[in-house]
Amino acid sequence: MMTVFREIKKHPQNFIILFILFIGISVLLFIFRFDSHSQRRIVYFTAGLYLAWSLYHHYRRGDLSLSIFIEYLLLALFALIVVAATL
Amino acid sequence: MKRFLSRLFIPQESNNHRALILQPSFLGLFIAVYLLNQSLLQSLTIARPGILGYSSEITADKVWTLTNQERQSQNLPALQYNSVLSESATAKAKNMFQQNYWAHTSPKGLSPWDFFRQAGYQYSVAGENLAKDFYDTESLIKAWMNSPTHRANIINDKYQEIGIGVVNGVLNGMKTTLVVEHFGTPLDGRVLASTPPSSTVNTVQNFGPVSSIKPINPALISKTLGLIMFLIIIGVLIVDSYITLKNRTSRLTGSSAGHVGFLLIILALLIFSRQGTIF
Numbered sequence: 001m002m003t004v005f006r007e008i009k010k011h012p013q014n015f016i017i018l019f020i021l022f023i024g025i026s027v028l029l030f031i032f033r034f035d036s037h038s039q040r041r042i043v044y045f046t047a048g049l050y051l052a053w054s055l056y057h058h059y060r061r062g063d064l065s066l067s068i069f070i071e072y073l074l075l076a077l078f079a080l081i082v083v084a085a086t087l
Numbered sequence: 088m089k090r091f092l093s094r095l096f097i098p099q100e101s102n103n104h105r106a107l108i109l110q111p112s113f114l115g116l117f118i119a120v121y122l123l124n125q126s127l128l129q130s131l132t133i134a135r136p137g138i139l140g141y142s143s144e145i146t147a148d149k150v151w152t153l154t155n156q157e158r159q160s161q162n163l164p165a166l167q168y169n170s171v172l173s174e175s176a177t178a179k180a181k182n183m184f185q186q187n188y189w190a191h192t193s194p195k196g197l198s199p200w201d202f203f204r205q206a207g208y209q210y211s212v213a214g215e216n217l218a219k220d221f222y223d224t225e226s227l228i229k230a231w232m233n234s235p236t237h238r239a240n241i242i243n244d245k246y247q248e249i250g251i252g253v254v255n256g257v258l259n260g261m262k263t264t265l266v267v268e269h270f271g272t273p274l275d276g277r278v279l280a281s282t283p284p285s286s287t288v289n290t291v292q293n294f295g296p297v298s299s300i301k302p303i304n305p306a307l308i309s310k311t312l313g314l315i316m317f318l319i320i321i322g323v324l325i326v327d328s329y330i331t332l333k334n335r336t337s338r339l340t341g342s343s344a345g346h347v348g349f350l351l352i353i354l355a356l357l358i359f360s361r362q363g364t365i366f
Contacts (some may be wrong), residue, residue: 008344015344023347029356035234036364039356047214054341063339067111071341072112075320079353081118082313085125086306087360 010084014057021049043083047076092335098327104336106327108320117316128305132260143264147173147251147284149224150266153247154241157232161242168284172250175206176267179215183265184256191215193353199269208250214240216268219258221363222305227266230365235366246270248365251284259303262317310357317354321347 002087008015025046032038058064094102107113116304155165160308179202182193192198199215216237221227231237250265328343332338 006361007234018348022352023350026355029352033233033359036360043353043356044347046352050129050345054345057345065339066152068339068341070111071109071114072346074111074118075341075346075349076115078118078121078316081121081125082309082317083353083356085121085309086313086357 011057011061014053014060018053018057021046021053026048040083040087043087044064044080050076091128096298096323096326098330098336102333104338105340106323108323109340114320117320121312121316125309128308132305143222143255144263145224145227145253145266147253149248150227150253150268151284152250153224153228153270157228157241163242163244164247166347167248169208169248169250169271170271170272171206171208172203172248173252173284174250175202175208176215176250176252177254178202178206178252179269180252180254180265180267181256182260184254187258189217189219189258189364191217191366203269203271208269208271210260210271211274211276212245212272214243214246214270216270217332217366218266219364219366221262221264221266226317227363228366230363234365240268240270243270245272247272251353310360314354315358317357319348321354324350 025042028042029039032042051069051072054069055064058068093099095107098104098106102110151166151168158165179199182197182202183189186193186195188194200213203210203213216228216231217233219229228241231241248271250269250271252269253264254267255264257263258265296311324343324346331338
């Protein structure tokens with residue numbers, strides 16, 4: 001986990017934004033913990049925000065490329081498929 | 088084999104300093120495997136209806152007791168058990184199995200109030216709570232109490248009577264238990280003394296013979312597979328970023344911290360997601 005923290009130290013502003021987003025999403029998921037339909041919609045929204053953040057983060061770092069975006073896209077897609085099948 | 092496993096999990100020169108599992112082709116493979124699992128489960132519901140589903144310990148008696156406990160905790164009088172309301176609730180649950188739907192209004196347009204009338208219950212106020220796929224009564228009541236609209240029915244001081252239908256059957260190819268609560272107050276204001284609900288659970292078979300073996304829970308299979316895959320990806324992400332930073336390797340990849348954060352939220356959601364659906 002230390003390595004993850006080191007990465008965060010390099011770009012604190014980008015990760016503060018991501019951290020705030022994740023906290024907000026976690027609160028929403030907790031509020032709607034008994035409503036799986038709303039939880040599913042929140043996860044779709046989170047996946048969209050995660051992709052938007054990836055574009056912002058890598059653009060600012062100057063290493064935005066198609067292969068990096070595909071990596072984020074596949075992870076988001078995988079999360080959506082699992083959530084849609086489970087909740 | 089050892090070399091392949093090493094390339095799969097550990098970043099090195101032969102995998103372009105990125106564990107194979109984290110490369111787009113393998114992430115695509117994870118998605119394909121998961122979708123294949125879903126298709127197999129779906130095929131099974133069509134080919135062998137009743138093999139998949141939920142087994143339940145719920146009885147009308149327990150639902151009645153716990154519903155009244157919730158009312159008493161709010162200083163409200165207990166609801167009397169009415170056998171006519173129980174008939175309407177059971178008829179509603181059976182109708183959902185027979186016509187294969189999950190809603191307050193049937194595909195033919197029958198509303199909950201039609202079931203009250205068909206059973207011969209004349210009401211001044213009435214309400215309906217629905218639930219499916221719950222294993223135990225405590226979780227079911229907890230889910231209803233945490234939903235504002237269902238809770239409003241349970242602790243409504245205008246209701247004096249209740250009838251409960253607990254019916255097993257096959258809905259959309261999967262075995263499940265439907266629970267229907269019908270609340271009401273008789274139009275003439277005459278509340279009869281309670282007739283305790285029967286502990287027998289009705290069964291409807293609308294998709295041919297249903298096997299007596301314990302059904303396989305499809306949501307549990309999908310959840311377990313999803314959890315295993317998420318844990319593998321998170322674990323490899325942490326190992327991958329540790330080795331890369333240790334070796335000071337420069338490469339063009341996504342942010343491990345971002346990926347781990349996103350996957351941890353989904354992982355927590357999967358772990359803490361609850362059983363059952365209410366309507």
